[in-house]
Amino acid sequence: MERTILLVDDEPDIREVLDIYLTELGYAVHTAENGEKALAAFHRTVPSIVLSDIKMPGMDGIELLRRIKSENPETEVIMITGHGDMDLAIDSLKLEATDFITKPVNDEILEFALQRAEERIEMRHRLRAYTENLEQMVEEKTSQLLESEKMAAVGRVAAELSHTIKNIAGALKGGIYVLGRGIEDDNREYLQRGWDMVRGNVDKIKNLSLDLLNFGKGEDLQLTVADPLVPLAEVLTLLQPKAAERDIALRTELAEGLPSCCFDPESIYLCLLNLVQNALEAFDEEAARSVDREVVVRAFKPPGWAVAFAVSDNGPGMDNDTRDRLFKGFFSTKGTRGTGIGLTMTKRIVERHGGTIEVLSSRGTGTRFTICLPDNPQ
Amino acid sequence: MAKKKILVVDDEMDMRFYVTALLESNGYQALAMRDGKTGLQQAREDRPDLIILDIMMPGDGGVKMYSRLKTDPALADIPVIMLSAVAEPSFRHFLAMLNTQNAQPVPDPAAYLEKPLDHARLLDSIRQTIG
Numbered sequence: 001m002e003r004t005i006l007l008v009d010d011e012p013d014i015r016e017v018l019d020i021y022l023t024e025l026g027y028a029v030h031t032a033e034n035g036e037k038a039l040a041a042f043h044r045t046v047p048s049i050v051l052s053d054i055k056m057p058g059m060d061g062i063e064l065l066r067r068i069k070s071e072n073p074e075t076e077v078i079m080i081t082g083h084g085d086m087d088l089a090i091d092s093l094k095l096e097a098t099d100f101i102t103k104p105v106n107d108e109i110l111e112f113a114l115q116r117a118e119e120r121i122e123m124r125h126r127l128r129a130y131t132e133n134l135e136q137m138v139e140e141k142t143s144q145l146l147e148s149e150k151m152a153a154v155g156r157v158a159a160e161l162s163h164t165i166k167n168i169a170g171a172l173k174g175g176i177y178v179l180g181r182g183i184e185d186d187n188r189e190y191l192q193r194g195w196d197m198v199r200g201n202v203d204k205i206k207n208l209s210l211d212l213l214n215f216g217k218g219e220d221l222q223l224t225v226a227d228p229l230v231p232l233a234e235v236l237t238l239l240q241p242k243a244a245e246r247d248i249a250l251r252t253e254l255a256e257g258l259p260s261c262c263f264d265p266e267s268i269y270l271c272l273l274n275l276v277q278n279a280l281e282a283f284d285e286e287a288a289r290s291v292d293r294e295v296v297v298r299a300f301k302p303p304g305w306a307v308a309f310a311v312s313d314n315g316p317g318m319d320n321d322t323r324d325r326l327f328k329g330f331f332s333t334k335g336t337r338g339t340g341i342g343l344t345m346t347k348r349i350v351e352r353h354g355g356t357i358e359v360l361s362s363r364g365t366g367t368r369f370t371i372c373l374p375d376n377p378q
Numbered sequence: 379m380a381k382k383k384i385l386v387v388d389d390e391m392d393m394r395f396y397v398t399a400l401l402e403s404n405g406y407q408a409l410a411m412r413d414g415k416t417g418l419q420q421a422r423e424d425r426p427d428l429i430i431l432d433i434m435m436p437g438d439g440g441v442k443m444y445s446r447l448k449t450d451p452a453l454a455d456i457p458v459i460m461l462s463a464v465a466e467p468s469f470r471h472f473l474a475m476l477n478t479q480n481a482q483p484v485p486d487p488a489a490y491l492e493k494p495l496d497h498a499r500l501l502d503s504i505r506q507t508i509g
Contacts (some may be wrong), residue, residue: 169494170494171396177497178395197395325436
């Protein structure tokens with residue numbers, strides 16, 4: 001490729017000689033007799049190399065160098081200096097001149113200086129290509145990595161889901177078998193049990209699909225300033241019949257004058273729905289009892305938090321092992337009914353808010369879940 | 379001849395009922411327990427002819443119960459069929475890892491069946507094990 005060179009010297013003789021010489025070397029040569037004209041030519045021809053005398057009337061070589069470097073730092077500028085211009089030569093190097101050669105100009109030294117300039121241009125090109133490549137590579141690798149991490153997360157969820165569905169399918173098959181034996185042997189107990197198994201597992205599939213639908217809801221919070229008692233009231237209205245059906249007293253203790261705070265009402269509604277539902281269902285596992293069944297929901301303002309909700313039941317409680325596994329996705333204590341998604345989702349929603357969830361439980365006394373939400377969710 | 383007695387240990391109520399119904403309607407006497415701890419107690423009291431054991435159960439899981447059974451001289455000769463959603467290679471790997479730490483290595487179970495339960499295969503395994 002032919003390179004363009006701009007030659008600047010106030011002496012016509014030198015311009016002529018160097019013009020011929022540079023043209024012979026294969027450059028497209030433009031010439032200028034002073035700094036001002038050189039700048040105009042620089043703008044017009046955009047040379048990759050400028051060869052300039054250092055001492056010129058008007059704008060001198062140093063000033064020209066400064067202007068060129070500030071406009072296009074990649075231009076290679078070679079200064080031509082006279083004897084005794086050593087200080088100027090050093091100044092020019094400080095201003096990032098590529099090189100300087102002394103008058104009278106020796107062909108070999110000029111050629112050597114040009115070669116160095118060429119090498120620097122070449123190197124810069126390669127470096128730029130390499131950097132661009134590198135950026136592209138980093139981008140590609142990053143997106144591949146992100147994709148594989150996403151796939152790994154999807155894989156984990158899919159594996160757990162597959163396990164849950166396999167269990168449901170197994171239990172359905174069991175129900176069908178037991179029903180079949182009941183019909184064959186005309187066994188009333190088998191018929192009833194088989195029917196319960198089929199019905200329970202069909203419900204479970206329905207719950208699983210609903211839970212999966214809600215599972216993504218913790219991802220993006222729709223934060224608004226609202227009364228924290230509103231989602232709670234909805235949950236209580238919805239679940240009162242269920243409590244009555246099970247002969248459980250569902251009571252509330254709500255602090256007065258709770259200030260509005262910033263949270264996502266829909267996802268907090270899901271959390272509270274989960275906790276109260278769990279509390280009601282906790283009684284399903286126990287047989288006879290002497291004390292009245294009771295679920296108490298409290299809302300209050302603990303120091304340092306915007307609001308706290310506590311859901312307590314006086315049901316059978318949990319042992320340590322069960323409690324430790326509670327929040328680990330897809331773990332359910334509810335046999336055929338639970339999917340194990342609810343608490344994992346609840347924990348995630350609360351933590352997205354920057355809040356905390358705690359559980360206190362012991363065998364025989366019951367369980368209490370407490371959610372605290374902060375004043376300023378992240 | 380007295381019916382052979384089989385102990386079923388599984389935390390899922392439906393599964394316990396499914397397997398006991400299957401066993402009873404095939405001429406066995408079945409009893410069921412919901413975790414490894416009560417399962418082991420029952421095995422000591424009742425000396426069943428066979429144990430069908432799940433792995434993942436809250437509290438004492440099936441692996442713990444299995445290694446206790448196999449290291450107790452009074453119970454070690456009761457055959458055990460594992461019936462679990464855990465893949466067989468995972469269980470075997472786990473057992474091998476356990477055996478590197480145990481002074482007394484735990485033998486493989488009489489059979490390993492993966493859930494979902496294939497009742498024909500379970501009956502075959504039972505017949506092969508205890509007739």
